[in-house]
Amino acid sequence: xxxxxxxxxxxxxxxxxxxxxxxxxxxxxxxxxxxxxxxxxxxxxxxxxxxxxxxxxxxxxxxxxxxxxxxxxxxxxxxxxxxxxxxxxxxxxxxxxxxxxxxxxxxxxxxxxxxxxxxxxxxxxxxxxxxxxxxxxxxxxxxxxxxxxxxxxxxxxxxxxxxxxxxxxxxxxxxxxxxxxxxxxxxxxxxxxxxxxxxxxxxxxxxxxxxxxxxxxxxxxxxxxxxxxxxxxxxxxxxxxxxxxxxxxxxxxxxxxxxxxxxxxxxxxxxxxxxxxxxxxxxxxxxxxxxxxxxxxxxxxxxxxxxxxxxxxxxxxxxxxxxxxxxxxxxxxxxxxxxxxxxxxxxxxxxxxxxxxxxxxxxxxxxxxxxxxxxxxxxxxxxxxxxxxxxxxxxxxxxxxxxx
Amino acid sequence: xxxxxxxxxxxxxxxxxxxxxxxxxxxxxxxxxxxxxxxxxxxxxxxxxxxxxxxxxxxxxxxxxxxxxxxxxxxxxxxxxxxxxxxxxxxxxxxxxxxxxxxxxxxxxxxxxxxxxxxxxxxxxxxxxxxxxxxxxxxxxxxxxxxxxxxxxxxxxxxxxxxxxxxxxxxxxxxxxxxxxxxxxxxxxxxxxxxxxxxxxxxxxxxxxxxxxxxxxxxxxxxxxxxxxxxxxxxxxxxxxxxxxxxxxxxxxxxxxxxxxxxxxxxxxxxxxxxxxxxxxxxxxxxxxxxxxxxxxxxxxxxxxxxxxxxxxxxxxxxxxxxxxxxxxxxxxxxxxxxxxxxxxxxxxxxxxxxxxxxxxxxxxxxxxxxxxxxxxxx
Numbered sequence: 217x218x219x220x221x222x223x224x225x226x227x228x229x230x231x232x233x234x235x236x237x238x239x240x241x242x243x244x245x246x247x248x249x250x251x252x253x254x255x256x257x258x259x260x261x262x263x264x265x266x267x268x269x270x271x272x273x274x275x276x277x278x279x280x281x282x283x284x285x286x287x288x289x290x291x292x293x294x295x296x297x298x299x300x301x302x303x304x305x306x307x308x309x310x311x312x313x314x315x316x317x318x319x320x321x322x323x324x325x326x327x328x329x330x331x332x333x334x335x336x337x338x339x340x341x342x343x344x345x346x347x348x349x350x351x352x353x354x355x356x357x358x359x360x361x362x363x364x365x366x367x368x369x370x371x372x373x374x375x376x377x378x379x380x381x382x383x384x385x386x387x388x389x390x391x392x393x394x395x396x397x398x399x400x401x402x403x404x405x406x407x408x409x410x411x412x413x414x415x416x417x418x419x420x421x422x423x424x425x426x427x428x429x430x431x432x433x434x435x436x437x438x439x440x441x442x443x444x445x446x447x448x449x450x451x452x453x454x455x456x457x458x459x460x461x462x463x464x465x466x467x468x469x470x471x472x473x474x475x476x477x478x479x480x481x482x483x484x485x486x487x488x489x490x491x492x493x494x495x496x497x498x499x500x501x502x503x504x505x506x507x508x509x510x511x512x513x514x515x516x517x518x519x520x521x522x523x524x525x526x527x528x529x530x531x532x533x534x535x536x537x538x539x540x541x542x543x544x545x546x547x548x549x550x551x552x553x554x555x556x557x558x559x560x561x562x563x564x565x566x567x568x569x570x571x572x573x574x575x576x577x578x579x580x581x582x583x584x585x586x587x588x589x590x591x592x593x594x595x596x597x598x599x600x601x602x603x604x605x606x607x608x609x610x611x612x613x614x615x616x617x618x619x620x
Numbered sequence: 621x622x623x624x625x626x627x628x629x630x631x632x633x634x635x636x637x638x639x640x641x642x643x644x645x646x647x648x649x650x651x652x653x654x655x656x657x658x659x660x661x662x663x664x665x666x667x668x669x670x671x672x673x674x675x676x677x678x679x680x681x682x683x684x685x686x687x688x689x690x691x692x693x694x695x696x697x698x699x700x701x702x703x704x705x706x707x708x709x710x711x712x713x714x715x716x717x718x719x720x721x722x723x724x725x726x727x728x729x730x731x732x733x734x735x736x737x738x739x740x741x742x743x744x745x746x747x748x749x750x751x752x753x754x755x756x757x758x759x760x761x762x763x764x765x766x767x768x769x770x771x772x773x774x775x776x777x778x779x780x781x782x783x784x785x786x787x788x789x790x791x792x793x794x795x796x797x798x799x800x801x802x803x804x805x806x807x808x809x810x811x812x813x814x815x816x817x818x819x820x821x822x823x824x825x826x827x828x829x830x831x832x833x834x835x836x837x838x839x840x841x842x843x844x845x846x847x848x849x850x851x852x853x854x855x856x857x858x859x860x861x862x863x864x865x866x867x868x869x870x871x872x873x874x875x876x877x878x879x880x881x882x883x884x885x886x887x888x889x890x891x892x893x894x895x896x897x898x899x900x901x902x903x904x905x906x907x908x909x910x911x912x913x914x915x916x917x918x919x920x921x922x923x924x925x926x927x928x929x930x931x932x933x934x935x936x937x938x939x940x941x942x943x944x945x946x947x948x949x950x951x952x953x954x955x956x957x958x959x960x961x962x963x964x965x966x967x968x969x970x971x972x973x974x975x976x977x978x979x980x981x982x983x984x985x986x987x988x989x990x991x992x993x994x995x996x997x998x999x
Contacts, residue, residue, distance in 0.1 A: 384725040
């Protein structure tokens with residue numbers, strides 16, 4: 217049984233993809249240090265979280281069936297420290313949390329530590345809208361903001377946003393059975409700081425200092441500018457009805473958003489509307505005072521949750537400059553053309569390969585003995601008596617193949 | 621913890637005990653905080669990982685109250701409801717209004733009686749899906765399959781296509797009569813009816829199969845694609861079959877009375893339309909089921925276990941909402957024109973494509989779910 221489990225439950229957009237990639241690629245190094253990161257694929261813990269929380273996710277749910285129990289079994293079987301990490305766990309219900317903690321050995325000699333990485337709402341709000349769009353959403357920024365500022369939180373968008381972003385509530389749910397000393401908050405440094413600072417904080421929280429890890433991973437969710445996000449939304453509105461989730465993921469999310477549009481770093485950035493800053497500041501202050509009062513272990517600085525001041529040149533992604541969107545669209549079309557050309561070349565190569573195989577098959581079929589046997593079978597299949605003879609022959613031969 | 625919070629929680633735990641005992645008093649009318657159950661129960665709620673140390677959500681509690689109003693659920697069912705988490709995305713488990721007055725974070729607390737049916741349905745469909753999985757070992761074949769007889773030696777070679785609900789239902793009858801489809805040189809009968817009904821049938825086939833969006837979303841998707849679903853675009857279906865080798869006569873059948881003669885039987889039972897609320901329930905249960913079993917088993921459980929249990933539900937097909945009527949009418953008219961000019965047999969009056977199903981009252985999806993949960997326990 218694990219002596220210690222580090223359970224990282226969120227929040228999204230806090231460098232979690234990078235962390236999980238480092239953990240996944242360094243599984244063997246970690247194992248030598250007595251730390252288990254039980255996964256056979258990079259999204260293993262994501263599937264386990266989907267399974268625990270009974271969440272459908274664009275057809276992935278079939279791959280997730282039984283994934284949590286399998287993960288928990290591996291955690292329990294490990295004698296040492298185990299790490300479980302996925303950001304969507306933040307929104308689990310109390311019943312699911314109870315099930316998760318119990319299955320990981322909580323209350324049964326295993327010391328469970330909760331890790332929550334957190335970032336200021338000034339960055340989280342636009343990032344969450346963008347993430348929604350990268351998952352086929354079509355709603356405008358204005359509609360998104362209306363839904364998350366509605367205190368009822370009755371919509372799917374509003375419920376999900378606060379489920380994964382309201383830090384005191386997440387800690388209420390996940391931490392209610394744990395002493396504050398076993399709850400660790402990792403704050404994401406403000407923009408412009410040293411890029412390795414966040415990793416240092418993660419390393420400290422997870423006890424990875426001193427382990428020689430390969431940190432050269434590339435898995436992260438690059439952000440898009442305001443016109444690129446507006447373009448993505450227009451694509452979703454137009455293409456969603458016809459583009460299946462299995463095609464959307466590689467073509468729109470990966471090829472267009474991650475590999476093409478995110479490289480346009482000189483376009484106006486997506487930001488929190490200045491008029492929402494006072495509300496966000498008040499909310500963040502209440503969270504900070506609550507967290508301070510609860511006495512959790514904070515890795516970093518709670519002041520990081522305050523966020524940057526309002527931008528002076530705010531660009532509304534619902535009313536972008538059309539020439540910026542058009543420029544992004546040209547890049548998108550170019551990327552699609554290049555990808556299409558690549559696939560055409562691949563298609564031509566496969567056609568050539570198929571033609572070679574066909575030629576070889578025809579040469580094999582051109583032998584006199586094959587032609588004789590084929591002719592006999594064709595003649596026999598023309599009459600009922602012939603078919604009966606063939607059937608008797610095939611049964612006697614012991615297989616049902618209809619080939620000559 | 622303040623005294624008012626302690627009192628609120630005691631009142632809530634007493635209400636939980638009241639509901640577990642079959643009570644039906646709404647939360648708003650519940651005043652008592654007395655009695656031995658005015659604290660977390662000593663006996664854990666079955667299925668609850670931590671023995672009922674936290675209050676169940678308002679959705680679970682209200683669903684249990686509705687079950688109590690409709691019948692007499694056992695303690696085991698009550699505990700399953702209280703320990704359940706709603707599958708899929710939606711609102712989290714909500715707290716009861718008036719319990720934790722000091723609470724400053726999390727979603728707003730609610731009066732459970734004011735929750736919309738959809739919130740309760742998420743919990744109910746999750747329970748129904750789990751029930752189907754538990755019963756998969758004892759899954760019995762549908763009545764049609766129970767009547768399955770030995771395949772007849774001499775039978776017409778046929779295949780039914782087109783409207784998926786009609787094709788599956790008639791094929792099922794013929795299989796039960798020992799006349800499975802297939803065979804070289806088979807005739808293909810492409811079945812059709814009013815376009816509005818064919819759309820509803822296609823939606824129902826998905827709902828009882830590998831999944832479907834909601835009826836409004838389904839219609840919106842069809843409209844966005846600007847073409848009828850593949851299986852009910854009858855001329856294209858005919859073209860596809862005619863292009864296949866080893867296929868005999870291919871024609872469209874719009875008159876169900878003409879079908880028995882084509883497949884070599886004297887009569888076929890009329891196909892019952894799936895009621896809108898039963899289809900919607902199957903769709904939601906299927907969605908929850910997709911989180912528990914692989915697609916093939918999902919289809920099998922919905923078809924062989926859930927569908928027979930929904931057979932008694934009555935009601936009409938879903939109606940086409942006003943915003944979609946124009947394009948559905950246009951699609952029906954275009955289809956009629958193409959069939960009038962068809963170069964293949966069309967049995968029946970193409971005007972039938974323009975008809976719309978009669979408006980019939982649609983039942984409550986939640987009431988049907990509650991009925992099934994109670995019935996599941998009784999069997």
